[in-house]
Amino acid sequence: MISGKPATRPSDALDAAALLELLRQMMLIRRFEERTMQSYQATKIGGFCHIYIGQEATAVGSIAALRKDDPIITAYRDHGHALARGMEPKYCMAEMYGKLAGCAKGKGGSMHIFDKDNAMYGGHAIVAGQCPMGVGLAFSHAYLGEDKVTVCYLGDGALNQGAFHESMNLAAIWRLPIIFVVENNSYSMGTHISRGTAAADDLSVKAAAYGMRYAECDGMDVLDTYDTFRTLVDAMRGSSSRALGAPADTGSGPAFVNAKTYRFKGHSMSDPQKYRTKEEVAGRQERDPISTLVSHLVERNLATQEQIDAIDKQAKELSHDAEKFAEEAPALPLSELYTDVYAEPFGPYKVGELPEMLRKTQK
Numbered sequence: 001m002i003s004g005k006p007a008t009r010p011s012d013a014l015d016a017a018a019l020l021e022l023l024r025q026m027m028l029i030r031r032f033e034e035r036t037m038q039s040y041q042a043t044k045i046g047g048f049c050h051i052y053i054g055q056e057a058t059a060v061g062s063i064a065a066l067r068k069d070d071p072i073i074t075a076y077r078d079h080g081h082a083l084a085r086g087m088e089p090k091y092c093m094a095e096m097y098g099k100l101a102g103c104a105k106g107k108g109g110s111m112h113i114f115d116k117d118n119a120m121y122g123g124h125a126i127v128a129g130q131c132p133m134g135v136g137l138a139f140s141h142a143y144l145g146e147d148k149v150t151v152c153y154l155g156d157g158a159l160n161q162g163a164f165h166e167s168m169n170l171a172a173i174w175r176l177p178i179i180f181v182v183e184n185n186s187y188s189m190g191t192h193i194s195r196g197t198a199a200a201d202d203l204s205v206k207a208a209a210y211g212m213r214y215a216e217c218d219g220m221d222v223l224d225t226y227d228t229f230r231t232l233v234d235a236m237r238g239s240s241s242r243a244l245g246a247p248a249d250t251g252s253g254p255a256f257v258n259a260k261t262y263r264f265k266g267h268s269m270s271d272p273q274k275y276r277t278k279e280e281v282a283g284r285q286e287r288d289p290i291s292t293l294v295s296h297l298v299e300r301n302l303a304t305q306e307q308i309d310a311i312d313k314q315a316k317e318l319s320h321d322a323e324k325f326a327e328e329a330p331a332l333p334l335s336e337l338y339t340d341v342y343a344e345p346f347g348p349y350k351v352g353e354l355p356e357m358l359r360k361t362q363k
């Protein structure tokens with residue numbers, strides 16, 4: 001059941017340049033993460049690392065419907081969202097390498113990619129932990145009378161967390177301009193959604209429980225995803241000023257999107273994937289979001305194979321440069337150990353001031 005889709009698709013209005021930009025972003029995410037996997041396997045990246053390959057169309061299609069200053073927040077599978085938002089790949093890679101030049105000074109790693117300049121508020125490792133923060137972002141902008149639409153991404157595993165339901169409830173009560181989007185890749189680690197989530201085959205009931213609008217999109221198709229978000233965002237835009245205490249029929253208020261997608265790689269870099277067959281993965285890879293858009297462009301004579309190859313080449317080069325930058329960037333100095341831990345002026349140490357014991361060990 002797909003609701004909220006108009007007869008003419010908003011993506012029909014996208015010209016060849018705009019469509020190629022969607023392709024560029026998806027190809028960049030793909031090539032960047034292929035590099036990431038190599039660096040991880042070479043033990044240059046430590047900690048947990050979750051690959052977004054397969055799901056690129058969900059972040060790219062939804063973010064394309066937003067303004068640059070509309071806040072987004074997501075879980076730990078976050079490289080794709082940051083790159084789609086415009087983060088320079090080198091700062092994302094340096095973060096994973098634990099280098100000072102990383103977007104969070106190398107202290108967050110893969111799961112905590114953050115880019116305030118591009119209104120990307122993380123990167124959060126606690127399942128559904130980003131949901132209350134997403135509500136906070138939407139509330140603060142509505143409270144300040146700023147006309148922004150917040151998008152809060154979550155995995156299907158977050159659907160059963162209390163924090164998700166509390167967030168949906170508050171967003172609905174306050175009629176906040178926020179879109180909760182479940183990137184429904186069917187798995188929460190090794191658990192299929194049908195084993196862990198009630199009403200898994202009709203997630204519209206989750207929205208109905210809070211009187212919220214519901215839409216489904218094909219998260220493997222960047223244009224279908226864009227169409228769904230364009231429609232919702234346009235309806236929501238302008239509603240911020242009347243969000244707090246607005247009557248229920250203003251057209252403002254939150255929405256819930258079920259983006260049906262699939263991750264082609266394991267849950268994290270250390271996942272033997274015993275819970276699904278190779279045939280299942282291969283079957284889903286036949287609907288690769290990048291090839292789908294490439295076919296669309298070529299069949300309609302909107303792009304030549306040369307143009308597409310050039311975009312892919314640029315994505316590979318940028319990813320290579322990002323890796324080189326991360327590799328060569330200076331390591332995090334010990335003096336950073338106690339910074340950014342407590343809000344100044346609280347906490348036991350002043351910025352840059354180390355306990356005597358540590359000072360002695362520092363060259």
Ligand SMILES: Cc1ncc(C[n+]2csc(CCOP(=O)(O)OP(=O)(O)O)c2C)c(N)n1
Pocket residue numbers: 077125126127154155156157158185187188189267
């Ligand atoms: C509150 C909490 N419980 C458990 C975990 C361990 N954990 C990490 S990822 C994950 C699966 C979440 O799956 P999903 O939300 O579907 O996201 P996906 O990995 O598919 O993107 C779990 C249970 C956690 N990080 N936080």
Ligand SMILES: [Mg+2]
Pocket residue numbers: 155156157183184185186187188189
């Ligand atoms: Mg999942």
